[in-house]
Amino acid sequence: MEEDDFTLCVLNNARKAARAVSRHYDRLARQAGMTAGQFSVLVAIRQTTEETTGELADRLSMDRTTLVRNVALLERKGLVASSMSSESRGKCYRLTDKGRTLLEDALPLWRKAQGDVMSHLGEADFLRTISALKKLSDL
Amino acid sequence: MEEDDFTLCVLNNARKAARAVSRHYDRLARQAGMTAGQFSVLVAIRQTTEETTGELADRLSMDRTTLVRNVALLERKGLVASSMSSESRGKCYRLTDKGRTLLEDALPLWRKAQGDVMSHLGEADFLRTISALKKLSDL
């Protein structure tokens, strides 16, 4: 029967995994003067051309208002600049030079973190894990 | 060569997945008057016999101080009670009757959430995903 096996709780396992991963990347990111979350947003903005805040938030599976505050922080730090988009009445964001440089500094640390996970999981499981996470994201 | 493919960023994907899953479970949990995170901690405490705060935190891959505040909140809500352990100089936690009842109320919602994920992933992928998440947790 096996009802209510909490070792199979997706919530628990997903949060535990995210906390563990975040901690690992965070410790490295701090060496470059930012948090892991900030790194994620910077990367997302770098890939952006003309995305509205809501679209960017969707791409990160993040609440729009969460992103607003994250980006506001990055603007205060001088890493990101915003302006109104010509079409589509939305804001758009871009990295400042400082932001681009900082991201460049953080890249070797990111590569190390990725390598750490890779060697922890093994190459085959690494790709399977990524794809499992992606599938969960569009729940 | 394919250097620096951020679609393979473990941090990004893990956080995205956790946000998506948390949101889903959270919306259901709120119907029972708690958050998804509180549900997780309540479940963990229910399984506890004589665990110190640090051990409980480890089991959740959560920082000890984060857990302290989560539990303090649950105590204020009257769902959890704490006392000093006889051996091992640590605190130990237990559900109050109110906590046990609330958890009971939340169970059908939890089962629905698990079912939603199950049907989103398919049964085989479900188990593979859980095991991938577990592996990430002890990074």
Add this chain to the structure above:
DNA sequence: ACTTTTAGTGTGTATATGCACACTACTGAA
């Protein structure tokens, strides 16, 4: 023209997360 819909913006409040730090009390060795 004006009013409604709609696509976008931001703020208030509550919770979650973790690092740095400080505190307390057993435990054991000089």
Add this chain to the structure above:
DNA sequence: TTCAGTAGTGTGCATATACACACTAAAAGT
């Protein structure tokens, strides 16, 4: 017996997360 180590506790600060709510302005219907 005092004192260093250690296993535990909690707080200050900064950030992250999301829901409810309120606001603004473009688009579109009448």
